[in-house]
Amino acid sequence: MPLLTALMRPLGRALLCAVFALVCSPALAAPPTLAQCHGIKDLAFVAHLDDDLLFMNPDIASNIEAGGCVRVVYMTASDAGEGETYMLGRERGVRAAYAYMAHKPDVWKTDVGMADGRHIARFTLQGNPRVQLWHMRLKDPWLGKGWGSLTPLSRTESEAGQSVDTLGPNPEVYTREQLIDTLAELIRQYGPTTVRHLDDTISVPYTQLCWRCAGHGHPDHIASARLVREAMVRAPGNYAETGYIDYPSQERATNLAEAEIETKSVIFQHYAWNDYHYCAGPTGCKEPAGPAAAWVQRAYYVSRQDIAPQLYPDGRGGLVVFAAGETNAAVNRWDSGQQRWQSLGGRTSGPLVSFTHADGTAGLMARDPLGGVWANKQRHDGTWQGWQALGGLRVTQIPAVAPRGEAAAVALGYDGLLHWIAPSGIDGSWSTWQDLPPLEGATGAPAAARGADGRYVIFASTTQGELFYTRQLPAAKGQRPEWHAWRRVPAPETAGGLAAIRNHENRVELYFRQRGSNHLTQLVEAGDTTDMDMDWSKAADLGVPFIGRPAINADAQGNVVLAVLERADGHLWLVEHGKPSRLDAEAASPPALNIIDGTLYIVARTAGGPQRYQVLSRRSGAWATAVTLDGVPATGGGPFATLAARPADLPNLGSHGANNTVVVRPSTTDPSTLSIERMPTQVSRPATPTTVQ
Numbered sequence: 001m002p003l004l005t006a007l008m009r010p011l012g013r014a015l016l017c018a019v020f021a022l023v024c025s026p027a028l029a030a031p032p033t034l035a036q037c038h039g040i041k042d043l044a045f046v047a048h049l050d051d052d053l054l055f056m057n058p059d060i061a062s063n064i065e066a067g068g069c070v071r072v073v074y075m076t077a078s079d080a081g082e083g084e085t086y087m088l089g090r091e092r093g094v095r096a097a098y099a100y101m102a103h104k105p106d107v108w109k110t111d112v113g114m115a116d117g118r119h120i121a122r123f124t125l126q127g128n129p130r131v132q133l134w135h136m137r138l139k140d141p142w143l144g145k146g147w148g149s150l151t152p153l154s155r156t157e158s159e160a161g162q163s164v165d166t167l168g169p170n171p172e173v174y175t176r177e178q179l180i181d182t183l184a185e186l187i188r189q190y191g192p193t194t195v196r197h198l199d200d201t202i203s204v205p206y207t208q209l210c211w212r213c214a215g216h217g218h219p220d221h222i223a224s225a226r227l228v229r230e231a232m233v234r235a236p237g238n239y240a241e242t243g244y245i246d247y248p249s250q251e252r253a254t255n256l257a258e259a260e261i262e263t264k265s266v267i268f269q270h271y272a273w274n275d276y277h278y279c280a281g282p283t284g285c286k287e288p289a290g291p292a293a294a295w296v297q298r299a300y301y302v303s304r305q306d307i308a309p310q311l312y313p314d315g316r317g318g319l320v321v322f323a324a325g326e327t328n329a330a331v332n333r334w335d336s337g338q339q340r341w342q343s344l345g346g347r348t349s350g351p352l353v354s355f356t357h358a359d360g361t362a363g364l365m366a367r368d369p370l371g372g373v374w375a376n377k378q379r380h381d382g383t384w385q386g387w388q389a390l391g392g393l394r395v396t397q398i399p400a401v402a403p404r405g406e407a408a409a410v411a412l413g414y415d416g417l418l419h420w421i422a423p424s425g426i427d428g429s430w431s432t433w434q435d436l437p438p439l440e441g442a443t444g445a446p447a448a449a450r451g452a453d454g455r456y457v458i459f460a461s462t463t464q465g466e467l468f469y470t471r472q473l474p475a476a477k478g479q480r481p482e483w484h485a486w487r488r489v490p491a492p493e494t495a496g497g498l499a500a501i502r503n504h505e506n507r508v509e510l511y512f513r514q515r516g517s518n519h520l521t522q523l524v525e526a527g528d529t530t531d532m533d534m535d536w537s538k539a540a541d542l543g544v545p546f547i548g549r550p551a552i553n554a555d556a557q558g559n560v561v562l563a564v565l566e567r568a569d570g571h572l573w574l575v576e577h578g579k580p581s582r583l584d585a586e587a588a589s590p591p592a593l594n595i596i597d598g599t600l601y602i603v604a605r606t607a608g609g610p611q612r613y614q615v616l617s618r619r620s621g622a623w624a625t626a627v628t629l630d631g632v633p634a635t636g637g638g639p640f641a642t643l644a645a646r647p648a649d650l651p652n653l654g655s656h657g658a659n660n661t662v663v664v665r666p667s668t669t670d671p672s673t674l675s676i677e678r679m680p681t682q683v684s685r686p687a688t689p690t691t692v693q
Contacts, residue, residue: 031190032069037130039394039414040068040371043192043239045183045228047153047220048140049078049090050275053097053268054295055244056196058260059369061101061267066370069130071190072098073120073183074137075224076153077167081141084168086276093274094133095123100270102128112170116178116185119170134186137166138174140220147211154206154219157227176227183231187239193394193414194240194371195232199248199302200225212291217247236463238412238444240396242349242369243302250294252327253635255347257642264296301329301349301369306568308548309603309613310354311594312362319594319601319615321629322352322364326611330637331366331376334629341629343636346374346387353409355401359426363407365390366640367398371414374640377428385428387640393419393433395444402448402456403501403552410436410458412444418460420483431480439468439486445549447498452506452529455481459500465493465515471532484532491523491539499550504558508534511550511562518545520564522578544573544580548590551602555595563591569607572616585616585626 034041040063046052052060052072064070074094079087099106104127113122113134125131143150152164156176165173174182187195198221202209206219225243232241245252256264265288272278272287279285288296303326310322321334323341331344331352346366353365362378366387371394374387399409399421408422418436423429441462451457455472462468467489472481489510497513497520507525514521520542527535546564554560562575565587572583572591587604594601602616612630616623 032130034191034193034415037069038067039193040066041191041193041414042068042070042196043187043190043194044070044072044196045075045224046072046198047075047078047218047224049074049087049094050268050271051198051221051246053094053264053271054292055198055246055249055299057264057267057296058256058299059196059242061263062370064098064101064128064131067130069132070098071132071134071192073134073186075227076140076151076220077135077137079140079167080277087137087167089274089276090271091123091133091135093271095125096274097267097271098131098133099125099127101267102131104128115189116182118172118174118178118182121168121170136172136182137168138164139167147209148207150206151220151223154223157223158206179227180230180234183228184234187231187235187237191237192239193396194242195228196242196244197228198222198225198244198246200229200243201302201304202248212247214251215248221246238396238416238442240371245300245302246295247291249298249300250291252298252300253637254297255329255635255637256297256299257639260639261297268292268296299329299347299369303349305588305605305607305611306548306590307351307605308551308590309592309605310352310364311592311601311603312354312356313594313596315360317597317599319596319603320362321592321603321613321615322354323605323611323613323632324348324350324352324366325632325634325637327632327634328637330633331364332632332636341632343633344376344384345636345638346640347637351398353398353401355407355409357407357423357426357428363428365399365401365409367395368640371395372640373399373411375428375430388428388430389640390421390430390433395419397444400446400448400498402450403499404450404554406450408448408456410446410448412442412446416442418442418446418458420456420458422480434480436470436483437485441466443496445496445498447500447510449500449502449508449510451502451508451525457500457508457534458483459489459498459510460486461494461496461498461512465495467491467494467510467512469534471534473532487533489523489534489536491536492521494521497546497549499552499562501552501554501560502558503554503560506558509560510536511552513546514539514541517541518547520544520546520550520562520575520580540578542575542578542580544575546573546590550575551591551593553593553595555600556598561593561595561600563593563602565590565604572602572604574602583616585614587614 042063077087078090096106107126108123111122113120121135123133139152156162156164163173163175202217202222209216268288273282278287312320314320323332325332329347331346332341334341348366349369350367355363357363364376366374373390376387377385394414395411399411401409410420413419419433421433424431442460446460448458457471459469468486470483470486475481493515494512495515499511503509510523522540524537526537551563564573572585573580588607589605591602591604599619603613606612606614611632615627
């Protein structure tokens with residue numbers, strides 16, 4: 001009997017574990033809700049213990065300061081072949097840094113998280129459980145003599161049949177596919193509002209990378225980012241994506257404010273005190289020093305050379321071009337007189353939106369890396385008011401504005417709702433964001449147009465490929481309009497790419513990308529245009545595949561004109577009267593389009609090399625020789641809030657050599673060519689920003 005009892009004990013324990021899995025297994029706690037995170041759920045993936053502090057701050061620190069949830073996943077043990085002792089010291093360092101960022105004691109709950117059946121060390125800050133650090137602890141020695149050789153992670157990412165194992169307790173072994181599956185499960189579990197990662201775009205082979213060589217990165221940085229981006233494909237969602245330039249950021253201009261640099265430096269010091277390769281402790285520690293001193297002064301974002309420029313008429317028959325800088329991460333405009341670009345400042349990782357206010361002046365919108373939206377307005381004398389925050393909302397993508405220059409916008413918020421905003425006057429002030437009715441599965445690329453009755457209609461697609469619309473209801477006196485519930489548009493399944501505009505018959509034309517074929521597809525409003533229930537023509541497949549969003553406008557008679565890009569580095573197409581024609585031009589980005597005084601302009605980024613834009617123009621049926629706009633500045637970026645608050649930081653547009661619009665117009669002597677002219681000297685005044693919540 002004692003022997004039988006002894007044999008039964010392990011079986012009994014196993015049964016208990018099966019019944020009480022939450023006790024015997026790693027904790028499977030539910031992720032925090034968006035409300036618990038004050039609307040912010042950051043998920044950052046980095047290769048090493050310190051990559052986030054050097055390359056992703058001040059963004060992560062700002063979100064912690066705002067009460068957001070931040071989860072960081074460190075993929076490697078960062079042991080450099082020195083074993084657990086060094087790994088654990090570096091882990092203590094990042095915990096100290098995050099406790100400092102959160103203004104809480106450096107006291108953490110330690111347990112093990114699970115993802116795709118894998119055990120991952122997890123640390124939760126006790127004073128602020130919204131902050132969590134996850135450690136996959138992939139072994140991380142050089143597999144050769146150092147730079148120029150592989151690491152376990154980079155080898156597993158780049159060579160078929162390889163795997164990488166972990167350091168410390170809870171041993172795991174991962175193949176490339178298993179790494180991607182685990183990262184994808186981490187994304188699905190957490191439900192982030194933003195996924196942050198390092199730079200995957202460096203094309204130098206891993207074994208040819210070298211320390212501090214221009215444009216080179218660490219193989220683990222590149223490998224981690226490539227794996228994360230593949231995981232994002234397997235775990236899609238309405239989250240924003242931000243990639244960070246790492247080592248090569250030191251080759252660019254300082255773009256953080258003094259206060260940001262100071263805070264970022266002190267945060268890094270808290271880490272460095274625990275990493276004996278940096279410091280032996282607080283006493284005598286001079287970090288950040290060397291390359292780290294350069295990295296803490298900068299924050300730059302990955303560009304894929306696929307962002308469309310923005311166009312607006314300058315009021316004198318010319319065209320002004322705006323573009324987000326791939327090198328300076330700022331808002332830029334082309335100065336035609338000086339034949340160079342100038343920076344309007346700001347720090348952005350995505351596209352811009354231009355539009356025209358009711359008084360005929362130009363407006364701009366930009367999205368910062370935290371999801372905040374900023375607006376700037378030009379005055380009649382050509383001066384600019386400065387950036388102001390459209391507070392109260394964080395968005396996953398830049399807002400969509402109604403075409404034909406109308407200043408009103410719609411955007412998908414971190415809360416999964418679409419929101420509407422419009423100016424509240426002609427002085428550059430804006431109303432607050434208005435929630436549109438809920439639409440389950442809404443994606444982040446809506447479209448807006450103004451109907452025949454003068455009220456706006458919003459179009460949105462869902463993750464299931466369905467198309468919906470909502471229209472403004474008649475407004476009570478002194479009140480802004482409400483919106484009716486979303487209604488289905490009978491159409492083939494869509495894969496996004498929405499664009500809408502009112503045509504010459506005062507009917508809304510809607511365009512989208514058809515799922516499966518990726519063809520540009522057209523719907524035209526039918527029936528009574530005043531009816532809240534919109535009727536539609538049969539969908540017309542125009543036969544042209546395209547990527548991104550169509551550029552859409554209408555000529556003086558109201559005839560709709562579109563331009564699309566068939567594929568990356570592929571041909572541009574022009575669609576007029578419902579008929580597509582291929583242009584003799586290739587591009588890296590989707591195009592922008594405008595029609596000014598009878599001249600049709602199409603502008604897109606050229607493929608490869610430094611950031612350049614080709615300007616195509618047609619007047620009276622004849623195409624002019626294309627013009628190339630190059631020389632986008634490498635400097636001029638900075639925080640929007642600082643630029644808005646300090647007059648000294650505001651761009652004196654066209655009057656200062658350091659603040660490098662283009663005005664392009666048909667030549668007065670030869671209409672078959674384009675001329676580039678200088679904008680008049682301008683000055684700016686500050687605008688008081690509101691708080692982005």
